[in-house]
Amino acid sequence: MTIPLVDFLGLSAILFAIGAVGVLVRKNPLIMFMSVEIMWNAVNLTFAAFARHWVNMAGHIFVFIVVTVAAAEVAIGLIIVVFVFRQRERLDVDELSSMKG
Amino acid sequence: MTYTILTLLLPAVGAVVAAVFGPQLSRRAISWVNVGTVGAAFVLSAVAFFQIGAMPAAGRQVDVGLFTWSALGSAPLHLGLLLDPISIIFMLIITGVGGLIHLYSVGYMARDDGYSRFFSYMNLFILAMLLLVMSDNFFGLLVGWAGVGLTSYLLIGFWYFKPSAVAAAKKAFVVNVVGDVGMTLAIFILFWNLGSVSYVGVFSHIASLPRGTIELVAFLLFVGAAAKSAQFPLHVWLPDAMEGPTPVSALIHAATMVTAGVYLIVRAFPIYNHAPVATAWIGGIAALTTFMAATIAIAQNDIKRILAYSTVSQLGYMFMAVSTASYAAGVFHFVTHAFFKALLFLAAGSVIHALADEQDIWQMGGLRRMLPITSLTFLAATLAISGVPLFSGFFSKDEILGNLLTQGHVLMWAVGTVTAGLTAYYMFRLYFVVFQGTYRGTAHPHESPRVMTIPLVVLGVLAVVGGYLALPGVYNLVDSWLAPALGRFGGSAVALAPNWGSMAVSVGLAGLGIGTAWVIYGRRAPASEPLSGPLFSFLQNKWYIDELGELIFVRPVLWLGRLMEAFDRGALDRLVTGIGEWVMAWGESLRPSETGFVRRYALSIILGAVALVAYLAIWG
Numbered sequence: 037m038t039i040p041l042v043d044f045l046g047l048s049a050i051l052f053a054i055g056a057v058g059v060l061v062r063k064n065p066l067i068m069f070m071s072v073e074i075m076w077n078a079v080n081l082t083f084a085a086f087a088r089h090w091v092n093m094a095g096h097i098f099v100f101i102v103v104t105v106a107a108a109e110v111a112i113g114l115i116i117v118v119f120v121f122r123q124r125e126r127l128d129v130d131e132l133s134s135m136k137g
Numbered sequence: 138m139t140y141t142i143l144t145l146l147l148p149a150v151g152a153v154v155a156a157v158f159g160p161q162l163s164r165r166a167i168s169w170v171n172v173g174t175v176g177a178a179f180v181l182s183a184v185a186f187f188q189i190g191a192m193p194a195a196g197r198q199v200d201v202g203l204f205t206w207s208a209l210g211s212a213p214l215h216l217g218l219l220l221d222p223i224s225i226i227f228m229l230i231i232t233g234v235g236g237l238i239h240l241y242s243v244g245y246m247a248r249d250d251g252y253s254r255f256f257s258y259m260n261l262f263i264l265a266m267l268l269l270v271m272s273d274n275f276f277g278l279l280v281g282w283a284g285v286g287l288t289s290y291l292l293i294g295f296w297y298f299k300p301s302a303v304a305a306a307k308k309a310f311v312v313n314v315v316g317d318v319g320m321t322l323a324i325f326i327l328f329w330n331l332g333s334v335s336y337v338g339v340f341s342h343i344a345s346l347p348r349g350t351i352e353l354v355a356f357l358l359f360v361g362a363a364a365k366s367a368q369f370p371l372h373v374w375l376p377d378a379m380e381g382p383t384p385v386s387a388l389i390h391a392a393t394m395v396t397a398g399v400y401l402i403v404r405a406f407p408i409y410n411h412a413p414v415a416t417a418w419i420g421g422i423a424a425l426t427t428f429m430a431a432t433i434a435i436a437q438n439d440i441k442r443i444l445a446y447s448t449v450s451q452l453g454y455m456f457m458a459v460s461t462a463s464y465a466a467g468v469f470h471f472v473t474h475a476f477f478k479a480l481l482f483l484a485a486g487s488v489i490h491a492l493a494d495e496q497d498i499w500q501m502g503g504l505r506r507m508l509p510i511t512s513l514t515f516l517a518a519t520l521a522i523s524g525v526p527l528f529s530g531f532f533s534k535d536e537i538l539g540n541l542l543t544q545g546h547v548l549m550w551a552v553g554t555v556t557a558g559l560t561a562y563y564m565f566r567l568y569f570v571v572f573q574g575t576y577r578g579t580a581h582p583h584e585s586p587r588v589m590t591i592p593l594v595v596l597g598v599l600a601v602v603g604g605y606l607a608l609p610g611v612y613n614l615v616d617s618w619l620a621p622a623l624g625r626f627g628g629s630a631v632a633l634a635p636n637w638g639s640m641a642v643s644v645g646l647a648g649l650g651i652g653t654a655w656v657i658y659g660r661r662a663p664a665s666e667p668l669s670g671p672l673f674s675f676l677q678n679k680w681y682i683d684e685l686g687e688l689i690f691v692r693p694v695l696w697l698g699r700l701m702e703a704f705d706r707g708a709l710d711r712l713v714t715g716i717g718e719w720v721m722a723w724g725e726s727l728r729p730s731e732t733g734f735v736r737r738y739a740l741s742i743i744l745g746a747v748a749l750v751a752y753l754a755i756w757g
Contacts, residue, residue, distance in 0.1 A: 059739045068735075133733030 044085035051078035063128045065117050069110060076106045138188060138199050138220055144181045144228065145218075145267055147174040151260035159253025171256035172239045175263055179232035186225050194621045197222055200273050200337075212332045219273035219336060222622040226468060226615075227270040227400055230475045234392045235263050237592040241483050242384040244589035245490060255295060255382065262288035266393050270400055274335040275324045278401070282320060282361065285394045286313040292389060293381040305377035312374040316364020323357035326350065340407040348411070355412035358405060359419050362398030367449045368456060369426040373683055375449055379441040383486030386441060391448050391482050392475040399452070399471050402459040406626060410462070420460035424552040427453025429680060431559040435566070436676035438666065439496050440485045443567050447522065448478055450556060454537050457549050462626050463540040465616035470533035472615065473603045477521040477530055480596035484515035487589055488571065491582040498567065499665055503576040507583070510590045512572045514597035519568045521600045523561035524647045531644075532604030538643055539609070539636030550639065558646030565654035574662030609640075 051074055058071025080099045087095025121127055151174035155167055162170075189197050201218040208214075239259060246255050265284025272278045290313075294306030328334050330350060331342050343351060362368070367375035378390050389395070402409055402419070409416050430449035437443045451474050458467035489496055491508055505512045521530040534557060541550040576582070584590070607613040657667060675681070 056743050060736055060743070063736075129735045132735065136731060136733030 041089045048078045048081045063130055065127055065129050069113055139201055141185050144178040147178050148260040148264040152257045155253045155257035164252050167253050167256055168243045171260050175236040175239050179236050182228040182232050185220055197621045216277055217273040218271045222619045224270050231266050231393050234475050234479050238384050238388040241589050241592040244586045245384050245486055258288055258291045276334045289389050292385040293378045295381055302380040305380040309374040309378050312371050313364050316361040319357045319360025323354045326354050343407050351411045352415050355408050355415035362401045366395050366398030366452045368422055372449045376442050376445040379445050387479045387482035391478040396471045399455045399467055403464045416460045420549055423453045423456030424549045427556045428552050431556045432676050433679045434563040436673055438498055440498050444481050458537040461544055461546055464623050464626050465619045466536040466540050469615040473529040473533040476596055476603045477518040477600040480518040480600050483593055484511050487511040487585040490585055493580040498570045500578040501571045502574040505572040514593040517597045518600045519564045523564050524557050529600055529604035532607055535640050539639045542636050542639040554643045557643045558650040561647035561650030562654050565651045566658045569659040
């Protein structure tokens, strides 16, 4: 038996919501990154599910691209986090507001 | 005759050597190189003169091709040199008188800091002037034309630390560019219609053009000639050009460059031959210029300024001659004028040199005993320019006047004859005030060194005997030399037959002028200007032409400029800064939204995404 599309989409929506809430409520940038990763993967799951449903490889290709971009983004993000940590000894995104307008 | 290229290359080498190696070389070496190059160019010109003279009359026209400057389209532009009687007579004067002036400059500029720069410019001028007269096409002519304008500018402003010299240089350049524009347009029209700018190509087909086009070309060429040769109303730059060193005034602003316009009209006589309206205008302008400049010269007090106005006046004579197709007479007057006017300037320079740069004639006086050679040569030139019989100016001026009367140009003849009397008057006024009476200045005059007096003596001899190139009624060497190049306008009976009536009147008026000058300035030897009155101050202020030019051209331009400035500031600036201020105001109002809190941004992204999805879900 196959898992119906709606189950994938439901799981994906739940994961996305968990990630979004994580980004909004946590102050530690590392946790925020993890939450963003959860959101990425929720989207990836949607792509994969639709690709399977419509028998269309484009969805899989998108997953690859998203994974690649996410890896690059995480690398840069972690570098920033490391540098900020070196300067401040404390990680709290609310304190990083020097770019305020 | 390929060797004539050397007449161009030698001054070019001299100019480059003086410019590049000048600071390293001794003044002696610079003098040798730069006077030597011009002297050698004179020798080459003389060789060319004899070689051309030995040819049969019909073949006295040698074209030395140089190279093809542009081969675009169907009209390739070949540059070359044309050696014919017209160009050779100019080459001889340019290099001959030019060489003497270079020699004189060795003494005159001896203590100047810009010695090598001066000679570099002077040689560059000789190069440009030779190119102007030697080119076999209008394009080369224009290059030389612009070149002499440039060197004239550089040499007027030679003492660049004097604001008045800089202003005069600028004025000369601007006025000359007005002329250059006219000439360039004329050449464009010729090229457009005939597909050629070579003299041969243009002159052989000029008659096929419509009358109006020929008149237009002739007039535009004259605009160039008038600017270069200081004809009314473009004469205003020449008196101011006296700010340059005196040898420059002698070489460029008396003997050679200012006669470029005369050369142009003689060279382009096939065009003017077909342009009766343009030549009538030229004659009228020339007559006005001659008379006006002579009257202004009466009331000036600066020795060089008097000579400058005298140059303008004499150029008017040349233009009157060439405008009535008396080309040989015009060239003849150019030759004698080059002798006596260069001499007048060099002698004036000797006076200025002796008096520690004093130029006001009322600070001079009695210099006859202190500067014997200078005063004697100056007197010879004064007699020549005044048209005293048996001196050079008498022959050339009376050939012009006689031709005018014989051909029936009575009005021009009358103006020219009256001006001859005025010329004698103001020149003898100058002579009496400067050399007679008692010395009124404070400096200690001393005769100039020999390197300066030798050119004076040579030119003095030429100024006396130069007129015997043409003895009225007997022979006319200038005319017979030019005849092969001038076609039916040369060798005419007109040029040979003396007009005794014209001669008697002009000599009588000259005598009257000299007598009047003697009565007012010679006999009593006044210590300051005895004349005054409204007419005199009108003349002293140069007919208010500078002021008129200021009123007609400069003021409206300034006024327009101010209007434009007000528009720029009031409208354009306010529009531009207004846009900027508007954007800045918006930015300021949006600024609080940038809180710097990452989670606030994340929230707004999510809310935005939700809003977008909601919109698509409901209305999509």
